[in-house]
Amino acid sequence: MINEMLQKKYSEFLSSVDIQINGSRPWDIKVHNPNLYRNVLLNGTLGFGESYMKGWFDCDRLDLFLEKMLRNNLSIELGSVPLFLGKVKSKLSNLQSISRAFQVGEHHYDIGNDLFSLMLDKTMMYTCGYWSEGVTSLEESQIAKLDLVATKLDLKPGMKVLDIGCGWGGAAKHLAANYGVSVLGITISKEQIEYAKQNTNNLDVEFKLMDYRDLNEKFDAIYSIGMFEAVGYKNYKEYFQVVRSCLKDDGAFLLHTIGGNESTTTTDPWVEKYIFPNGMMPSAQQIAESSEGIFIFDDWQNIGTHYDKTLMCWFENFVNSYEEIKDKYNKEFYRMWTFWLLSSAANFRARTLQLWQVLFSLEGSERPIKTYR
Numbered sequence: 484m485i486n487e488m489l490q491k492k493y494s495e496f497l498s499s500v501d502i503q504i505n506g507s508r509p510w511d512i513k514v515h516n517p518n519l520y521r522n523v524l525l526n527g528t529l530g531f532g533e534s535y536m537k538g539w540f541d542c543d544r545l546d547l548f549l550e551k552m553l554r555n556n557l558s559i560e561l562g563s564v565p566l567f568l569g570k571v572k573s574k575l576s577n578l579q580s581i582s583r584a585f586q587v588g589e590h591h592y593d594i595g596n597d598l599f600s601l602m603l604d605k606t607m608m609y610t611c612g613y614w615s616e617g618v619t620s621l622e623e624s625q626i627a628k629l630d631l632v633a634t635k636l637d638l639k640p641g642m643k644v645l646d647i648g649c650g651w652g653g654a655a656k657h658l659a660a661n662y663g664v665s666v667l668g669i670t671i672s673k674e675q676i677e678y679a680k681q682n683t684n685n686l687d688v689e690f691k692l693m694d695y696r697d698l699n700e701k702f703d704a705i706y707s708i709g710m711f712e713a714v715g716y717k718n719y720k721e722y723f724q725v726v727r728s729c730l731k732d733d734g735a736f737l738l739h740t741i742g743g744n745e746s747t748t749t750t751d752p753w754v755e756k757y758i759f760p761n762g763m764m765p766s767a768q769q770i771a772e773s774s775e776g777i778f779i780f781d782d783w784q785n786i787g788t789h790y791d792k793t794l795m796c797w798f799e800n801f802v803n804s805y806e807e808i809k810d811k812y813n814k815e816f817y818r819m820w821t822f823w824l825l826s827s828a829a830n831f832r833a834r835t836l837q838l839w840q841v842l843f844s845l846e847g848s849e850r851p852i853k854t855y856r
Contacts, residue, residue: 489524500555516540518539526752532757592650598808608654609651635782640664645666646668648670650668650708652675705730712763713763716763722773737842770841778844784841785839
C-alpha cells in the first residue's frame with residue numbers, strides 16, 4: 484500500500500517535467516523494484532543512487548532524465564537524512580585535515596590504473612577538456628586545455644613550476660616537453676605517483692607523494708587542475724596562503740576547479756560515500772573571499788559546458804572497455820561508475836555545476852593583463 488501511494492506521488496512529481504515511470508522514451512525510468520520509492524523518500528540522492536546500483540530501476544539515458552530534473556530545479560532529496568547528517572559532520576570536524584588528506588586517494592584514485600587507462604586518453608588527464616574550435620577528440624581537448632594553462636601562466640623555458648594535484652603526471656610531462664619548464668608534481672595517490680614516475684623520458688619533472696600543506700619551496704608559476712574540490716571550506720584560506728608562500732613575487736597561479744552556484748559546506752551524500760569522500764564544490768564567493776588579501780584576479784573563465792562532452796567521452800570509453808576489466812570490477816561497480824559519470828554530465832549540461840579557470844597574480848606584479856579566449 485505504501486509503495487503504491489509513493490509511486491503515485493512520484494509519478495505526479497516526474498510528469499511535471501515530462502518523465503514517465505515505465506514509459507518508452509529514453510529519459511523515462513523503468514522501475515523493477517517498488518522499494519525504490521521508499522528508499523528515495525528516506526535517503527534522497529543516496530537512496531536514488533544506491534537503488535540504481537542494485538538494479539531497482541533503469542533508464543536508457545540516465546543523463547537526460549537527470550538533466551530534466553536539474554533544469555526544472557526539481558530535487559529528489561525530499562527530507563534526506565544522509566544530507567542532514569553530512570552537514571552536521573562537516574560543521575563539527577575538518578573533513579579535509581592533513582590526517583584525512585589521503586583518504587580520497589585511497590578510495591578513488593587508487594582503485595586501479597587499469598580502469599583509468601581504459602577510460603581516459605593517452606594524456607591520462609582526469610579533468611575537463613577544452614573543446615576549442617577544431618578539437619575533435621578527447622586527447623586533443625586535453626592537450627588544448629594544457630596549452631591554455633601554459634598560455635595563461637606565460638610559461639618560458641627554464642621556469643620552475645609547481646603542479647598541485649598532479650594526477651598521473653600528464654600535465655607536468657606535457658609542459659616540460661613542450662615549454663621547457665621544470666615541474667614538481669604532488670599528489671595524495673600512491674597509484675598515481677607510481678604511474679607518473681614511469682616514462683619520464685629524461686624530462687625535467689619530479690613527482691612526490693605529499694599534502695600541499697607540507698610545501699616549502701618557491702616557484703615561478705603554480706597551477707592546480709582538478710584538486711581544489713578536495714580542499715574543503717575550512718581550509719580554503721590556508722590553501723591560498725600556502726600557494727602564496729610558494730609563489731615568487733612576479734609569478735602567477737592558475738586554479739582549475741569545478742564550482743557550485745551556491746556556497747555549501749557539504750557534498751552530495753551518494754558522491755561522498757561512493758566516489759569522492761570529503762569532496763566539496765567551492766562557490767565563486769568562497770573562492771573570492773578566501774583569496775582576498777592574498778591574490779588579485781587577472782582572469783576568470785567558465786568552460787563548464789566542456790565538461791559535459793568530456794564526461795560523455797569517458798562514459799563511452801568505460802562502457803566500450805568494460806569487458807576487459809569486468810572480472811575485477813563487478814556489475815554493481817559498473818552501475819555505480821556509470822551513474823556517477825552520467826549524473827556528472829547532466830549537472831554540467833544543466834549548468835548546476837561550472838568549471839572555472841581562475842588566474843591569480845600578486846599586488847604590485849608587472850605581469851600584463853590579457854584576455855584568454
